Amino acid sequence: MIRFIEDKDEKRKISRKILEALKEWFEVDESREQFIRESADQPFWAAFENDVPAGFLCLKETGKATMELAVMGVRKEFHRHGVGRRLFAAAKDYASLKGYSFIQVKTVRSGMYEDYDKTNEFYRSLGFKELEVFEEYWDEANPCQVYVMSLKSAIDTISVRHSYRGRFSSDPVPRKDLIAIANAGINAPSGCNKQTTDLVVVDDPATLDAVKAVIDPPLAQTAPAFIVVLTRRINAYRDKCFAIQDYSAAIENMLLAIVELGYQSCWYEGHITDDDRICDKIASVLGVPEGYDVVCVLPVGKAADDFHAPSKKPFGERVKFNRFGED
Numbered sequence: 001m002i003r004f005i006e007d008k009d010e011k012r013k014i015s016r017k018i019l020e021a022l023k024e025w026f027e028v029d030e031s032r033e034q035f036i037r038e039s040a041d042q043p044f045w046a047a048f049e050n051d052v053p054a055g056f057l058c059l060k061e062t063g064k065a066t067m068e069l070a071v072m073g074v075r076k077e078f079h080r081h082g083v084g085r086r087l088f089a090a091a092k093d094y095a096s097l098k099g100y101s102f103i104q105v106k107t108v109r110s111g112m113y114e115d116y117d118k119t120n121e122f123y124r125s126l127g128f129k130e131l132e133v134f135e136e137y138w139d140e141a142n143p144c145q146v147y148v149m150s151l152k153s154a155i156d157t158i159s160v161r162h163s164y165r166g167r168f169s170s171d172p173v174p175r176k177d178l179i180a181i182a183n184a185g186i187n188a189p190s191g192c193n194k195q196t197t198d199l200v201v202v203d204d205p206a207t208l209d210a211v212k213a214v215i216d217p218p219l220a221q222t223a224p225a226f227i228v229v230l231t232r233r234i235n236a237y238r239d240k241c242f243a244i245q246d247y248s249a250a251i252e253n254m255l256l257a258i259v260e261l262g263y264q265s266c267w268y269e270g271h272i273t274d275d276d277r278i279c280d281k282i283a284s285v286l287g288v289p290e291g292y293d294v295v296c297v298l299p300v301g302k303a304a305d306d307f308h309a310p311s312k313k314p315f316g317e318r319v320k321f322n323r324f325g326e327d
């Protein structure tokens with residue numbers, strides 16, 4: 001089980017227990033003590049086996065776009081049990097959700113010591129790529145290999161997107177980011193390229209308040225921007241209208257762009273299209289003309305609360321290869 005640890009004493013206790021058992025990697029007392037001290041102030045995950053710490057990992061920010069895997073240790077008896085992989089997955093999700101673009105990690109380069117060769121192999125197996133070797137960063141006997149991993153692949157963004165319904169920080173969303181998000185929306189595919197989806201981006205505080213005022217029960221009251229999604233029932237061919245598919249593709253593109261830029265959102269459609277027709281009230285506030293329907297509101301802003309992924313059915317229950325019912 002992986003747990004995010006917040007208590008500083010617990011962090012120090014766990015990191016000491018693990019690092020002191022890993023003398024092959026952490027033999028220098030002074031640097032080991034420094035790792036333990038610093039770990040108390042860093043985002044910290046511990047892996048437990050039968051309630052006993054089996055390993056831990058902590059991150060530190062090394063630049064606005066980058067987190068470093070500051071230190072990681074897994075007790076030797078748990079090597080090759082997937083503990084390190086699970087710790088890393090939790091830390092990677094965290095760094096992505098916080099909007100970082102890269103994770104880096106430093107180690108002694110391959111070809112020097114057998115134990116570190118295994119460490120290099122482990123990092124490469126996680127997907128880290130060699131960035132550069134600094135021969136004298138530590139000392140000649142320990143050339144420093146820097147590995148880096150991008151957190152911005154489409155697949156990474158998809159895997160860390162979750163509906164966010166918490167409070168937002170008051171930081172405004174810059175226009176350039178709202179434009180990038182809206183562009184992601186209008187660049188989505190549409191049936192016969194009819195482009196039936198339009199958007200109203202609301203970042204003017206007075207207009208935002210007017211929109212929020214007609215949403216009852218309220219939602220995303222603290223969001224600094226809304227993207228309101230409009231659709232038009234234009235047939236793609238004969239009597240086929242793909243407007244729902246079109247705006248769904250646009251919304252998903254925007255949700256992914258929102259997360260990639262370090263913001264959070266939620267697809268609010270059910271809430272505003274129910275019998276009380278909040279959508280029509282929003283349309284009226286925004287001066288939306290006849291022929292366009294408001295179908296969804298996407299709040300945009302930085303998360304101020306923590307949040308967790310909802311549980312999803314297991315892969316095998318929803319995905320079949322070749323034939324329904326086959327494993």
Ligand SMILES: Cc1cc2nc3c(=O)[nH]c(=O)nc-3n(C[C@H](O)[C@H](O)[C@H](O)COP(=O)(O)O)c2cc1C
Binds near residue numbers: 268270272
């Ligand atoms: C068509 C549609 C309508 C939705 N409407 C609402 C809504 O009105 N209120 C809400 O809180 N979430 C709404 N959601 C978000 C879903 O509840 C959410 O996607 C689902 O619980 C799965 O969680 P995830 O987005 O974190 O994977 C809607 C999602 C879709 C696709």
